[in-house]
Amino acid sequence: xxxxxxxxxxxxxxxxxxxxxxxxxxxxxxxxxxxxxxxxxxxxxxxxxxxxxxxxxxxxxxxxxxxxxxxxxxxxxxxxxxxxxxxxxxxxxxxxxxxxxxxxxxxxxxxxxxxxxxxxxxxxxxxxxxxxxxxxxxxxxxxxxxxxxxxxxxxxxxxxxxxxxxxxxxxxxxxxxxxxxxxxxxxxxxxxxxxxxxxxxxxxxxxxxxxxxxxxxxxxxxxxxxxxxxxxxxxxxxxxxxxxxxxxxxxxxxxxxxxxxxxxxxxxxxxxxxxxxxxxxxxxxxxxxxxxxxxxxxxxxxxxxxxxxxxxxxxxxxxxxxxxxxxxxxxxxxxxxxxxxxxxxxxxxxxxxxxxxxxxxxxxxxxxxxxxxxxxxxxxxxxxxxxxxxxxxxxxxxxxxxxxxxxxxxxxxxxxxxxxxxxxxxxxxxxxxxxxxxxxxxxxx
Amino acid sequence: xxxxxxxxxxxxxxxxxxxxxxxxxxxxxxxxxxxxxxxxxxxxxxxxxxxxxxxxxxxxxxxxxxxxxxxxxxxxxxxxxxxxxxxxxxxxxxxxxxxxxxxxxxxxxxxxxxxxxxxxxxxxxxxxxxxxxxxxxxxxxxxxxxxxxxxxxxxxxxxxxxxxxxxxxxxxxxxxxxxxxxxxxxxxxxxxxxxxxxxxxxxxxxxxxxxxxxxxxxxxxxxxxxxxxxxxxxxxxxxxxxxxxxxxxxxxxxxxxxxxxxxxxxxxxxxxxxxxxxxxxxxxxxxxxxxxxxxxxxxxxxxxxxxxxxxxxxxxxxxxxxxxxxxxxxxxxxxxxxxxxxxxxxxxxxxxxxxxxxxxxxxxxxxxxxxxxxxxxxxxxxxxxxxxxxxxxxxxxxxxxxxxxxxxxxxxxxxxxxxxxxxxxxxxxxxxxxxxxxxxxxxxx
Numbered sequence: 001x002x003x004x005x006x007x008x009x010x011x012x013x014x015x016x017x018x019x020x021x022x023x024x025x026x027x028x029x030x031x032x033x034x035x036x037x038x039x040x041x042x043x044x045x046x047x048x049x050x051x052x053x054x055x056x057x058x059x060x061x062x063x064x065x066x067x068x069x070x071x072x073x074x075x076x077x078x079x080x081x082x083x084x085x086x087x088x089x090x091x092x093x094x095x096x097x098x099x100x101x102x103x104x105x106x107x108x109x110x111x112x113x114x115x116x117x118x119x120x121x122x123x124x125x126x127x128x129x130x131x132x133x134x135x136x137x138x139x140x141x142x143x144x145x146x147x148x149x150x151x152x153x154x155x156x157x158x159x160x161x162x163x164x165x166x167x168x169x170x171x172x173x174x175x176x177x178x179x180x181x182x183x184x185x186x187x188x189x190x191x192x193x194x195x196x197x198x199x200x201x202x203x204x205x206x207x208x209x210x211x212x213x214x215x216x217x218x219x220x221x222x223x224x225x226x227x228x229x230x231x232x233x234x235x236x237x238x239x240x241x242x243x244x245x246x247x248x249x250x251x252x253x254x255x256x257x258x259x260x261x262x263x264x265x266x267x268x269x270x271x272x273x274x275x276x277x278x279x280x281x282x283x284x285x286x287x288x289x290x291x292x293x294x295x296x297x298x299x300x301x302x303x304x305x306x307x308x309x310x311x312x313x314x315x316x317x318x319x320x321x322x323x324x325x326x327x328x329x330x331x332x333x334x335x336x337x338x339x340x341x342x343x344x345x346x347x348x349x350x351x352x353x354x355x356x357x358x359x360x361x362x363x364x365x366x367x368x369x370x371x372x373x374x375x376x377x378x379x380x381x382x383x384x385x386x387x388x389x390x391x392x393x394x395x396x397x398x399x400x401x402x403x404x405x406x407x408x409x410x411x412x413x414x415x416x417x418x419x420x421x422x423x424x425x426x427x428x429x430x431x432x433x434x435x436x437x438x439x440x441x442x443x444x445x
Numbered sequence: 446x447x448x449x450x451x452x453x454x455x456x457x458x459x460x461x462x463x464x465x466x467x468x469x470x471x472x473x474x475x476x477x478x479x480x481x482x483x484x485x486x487x488x489x490x491x492x493x494x495x496x497x498x499x500x501x502x503x504x505x506x507x508x509x510x511x512x513x514x515x516x517x518x519x520x521x522x523x524x525x526x527x528x529x530x531x532x533x534x535x536x537x538x539x540x541x542x543x544x545x546x547x548x549x550x551x552x553x554x555x556x557x558x559x560x561x562x563x564x565x566x567x568x569x570x571x572x573x574x575x576x577x578x579x580x581x582x583x584x585x586x587x588x589x590x591x592x593x594x595x596x597x598x599x600x601x602x603x604x605x606x607x608x609x610x611x612x613x614x615x616x617x618x619x620x621x622x623x624x625x626x627x628x629x630x631x632x633x634x635x636x637x638x639x640x641x642x643x644x645x646x647x648x649x650x651x652x653x654x655x656x657x658x659x660x661x662x663x664x665x666x667x668x669x670x671x672x673x674x675x676x677x678x679x680x681x682x683x684x685x686x687x688x689x690x691x692x693x694x695x696x697x698x699x700x701x702x703x704x705x706x707x708x709x710x711x712x713x714x715x716x717x718x719x720x721x722x723x724x725x726x727x728x729x730x731x732x733x734x735x736x737x738x739x740x741x742x743x744x745x746x747x748x749x750x751x752x753x754x755x756x757x758x759x760x761x762x763x764x765x766x767x768x769x770x771x772x773x774x775x776x777x778x779x780x781x782x783x784x785x786x787x788x789x790x791x792x793x794x795x796x797x798x799x800x801x802x803x804x805x806x807x808x809x810x811x812x813x814x815x816x817x818x819x820x821x822x823x824x825x826x827x828x829x830x831x832x833x834x835x836x837x838x839x840x841x842x843x844x845x846x847x848x849x850x851x852x853x854x855x856x857x858x859x860x861x862x863x864x865x866x867x868x869x870x871x872x873x874x875x876x877x878x879x880x881x882x883x884x885x886x887x888x889x890x
Contacts, residue, residue: 051668059522061506077504151684183640187649190635194679200670203663204632218648223496225645234639239596
């Protein structure tokens with residue numbers, strides 16, 4: 001007999017039973033799906049995806065499910081694992097700014113794989129997707145800021161709860177079963193920031209999706225844990241954080257949506273580099289700036305800009321995603337900043353040609369989405385560019401059309417034969433789809 | 446170019462390449478295998494095992510591998526998961542006293558499943574098993590005492606490294622690949638003490654075995670992480686412990702064996718209750734003590750005895766495993782203490798008949814393997830029994846014959862049709878087996 005509900009049970013009630021989604025939240029769900037299908041195309045042929053697939057394919061029980069951008073068909077757990085790993089490889093997926101969680105990747109894949117087998121309607125998939133992302137972000141808030149700073153890969157560790165909640169909702173779990181799914185997810189939550197940029201990061205991401213789905217299936221079969229897996233004295237929040245905030249799980253739940261604060265990246269770089277690239281591309285396009293004119297550059301930015309991106313000698317594609325020196329050079333050389341500009345080859349190109357000298361001036365009060373760029377030229381003159389509310393930030397989000405272009409570019413780069421226009425139309429109108437499995441089926445190579 | 450080897454690489458060298466096992470360590474390996482097959486029989490038909498099997502069976506890719514004590518045959522990852530979960534359900538498996546890790550469960554299952562498919566010889570399986578347990582215990586030492594006290598289920602979290610090391614050795618990983626396997630394992634290490642006694646604990650145990658094996662397979666396919674997944678600043682030891690001891694990974698490696706300090710339980714109870722049961726059974730057998738004679742009992746023990754086992758009203762089989770009041774009552778009623786004496790029915794029986802009043806007197810200097818029992822009788826007299834070095838402790842280990850009897854009782858209780866004598870002979874002579882898969886094949890129901 002419960003007198004007062006725990007945070008755990010309030011969150012479980014919400015996950016299994018919430019209805020009454022505002023249209024604005026539903027539309028953010030569709031936008032997030034367009035974005036995550038785009039980034040799934042970007043990662044589908046990378047080395048970690050290929051290694052994970054090769055390792056697990058002998059243990060795939062069937063070919064019911066699509067791998068986005070690939071010809072192989074695999075069973076549900078493996079499809080969930082691989083599509084999630086691919087969608088997150090470049091960290092080009094959505095970002096929940098408060099926690100730096102990329103919420104969608106762990107959540108979407110099992111839902112579409114499930115729909116391929118069970119013919120689930122699009123509206124149910126969309127609602128489950130939103131619920132999963134919301135649960136994931138709220139658990140992320142409840143363990144932040146300690147959790148990520150301590151060394152956890154928060155997108156993996158919290159992603160499994162998103163996958164469990166979303167999958168559990170599709171499976172029709174009761175609220176009590178949903179708590180059991182949370183227990184099973186808590187027992188499997190893993191992933192370390194140390195592994196960022198390596199295959200092992202993709203392994204924990206794949207697990208978040210696969211094991212999140214399995215947590216819901218296990219709960220449906222009666223496998224569970226304790227009454228308060230999140231908030232007990234030895235529960236998830238206390239074990240995974242020294243700054244637990246249980247009220248973040250449930251405050252204004254269903255009224256204020258963490259999911260609606262999601263952002264999407266226009267460029268495949270660490271989020272602090274966005275305003276720099278935007279400013280440099282603008283100087284090139286509108287003021288004719290070229291690399292060989294430059295003697296040096298000053299960046300007045302949030303301290304994280306220097307801390308994360310002062311990497312003058314970054315030599316691999318992956319590390320140039322967080323190198324201001326490379327990003328400026330390649331943007332000036334090519335006039336663009338897509339994944340091709342952050343490859344191993346692109347890194348070599350700017351190392352050979354020479355990257356500009358960059359001085360960082362830390363301004364702690366500056367917003368992370370803004371920068372002042374001062375370029376000193378060989379002719380003794382200088383140019384100044386101020387960016388506020390960079391493209392892709394919450395105050396200046398990517399438009400629906402820009403998200404469409406991101407997906408089309410990604411699919412094209414992956415060599416996909418997918419009818420991108422039809423895929424986009426299907427995602428925008430997912431609410432009316434009788435079988436969401438038909439949507440992901442369009443994306444196999 | 447490495448100037449000085451990291452602890453990580455020394456441990457990886459050991460895991461992939463150590464040879465020259467002393468006979469005493471090899472024999473401890475055989476003893477540990479007898480014990481873990483015994484406890485695998487005890488857990489093979491419990492609810493968590495059945496739920497895990499039902500949840501995952503639709504995703505099993507084949508029937509190459511045996512489930513101990515069950516008729517089903519499944520694929521390798523699922524066999525690893527289920528056999529490990531079953532072997533650990535009652536915590537009746539082996540105990541590494543320094544960390545309270547149960548080392549064998551996570552390690553043995555994938556090795557035998559692998560042997561069933563690949564026809565691996567018994568000597569290779571035995572050596573891999575010992576290596577896996579040693580790596581697991583050393584990583585446990587390196588994160589203790591903080592790790593378990595903070596809320597981690599150390600048998601799951603460290604078990605995955607044991608499974609990865611053992612599996613990686615069987616797969617012939619190089620030392621560099623072994624480090625990659627450690628990275629993949631670190632990315633998947635999970636399990637919380639909060640879930641003890643529930644199905645969710647079995648889920649993390651199953652994952653330790655399954656994902657440990659997959660870590661080795663992933664490494665063989667080129668999926669890896671960083672150079673020092675264990676000892677880097679944001680590596681495993683620092684993320685999972687506030688008292689990291691990296692030197693524990695490698696001090697006297699291959700000279701002093703943590704694995705050789707393993708112990709085996711004669712009774713299926715929390716380890717602190719062992720001397721109590723031993724003393725009570727002795728009083729019953731040699732002094733005719735019966736439950737209805739008693740007015741009260743005093744237990745002079747290590748403080749953990751009271752802290753863990755003062756549970757006069759424990760009402761389920763699982764909780765009576767840590768109830769001194771029930772353990773004393775049922776031992777006096779039945780003259781034995783097997784799993785049948787720690788069932789839900791047995792709990793009801795002693796609740797109905799009445800359990801004795803027990804007073805605990807904490808003696809901090811007393812060894813955990815000793816107790817003084819003072820029994821006050823209705824006739825005004827009292828009996829005193831002193832136990833030191835209880836059966837199953839390091840100083841008074843179970844004999845080979847007692848381990849055999851434990852396996853026979855467990856197989857019989859599981860209704861197994863296994864030829865137990867032949868199974869035992871095969872385990873004692875595993876070094877000469879051309880195919881260790883034939884050993885586990887004897888155990889299917």
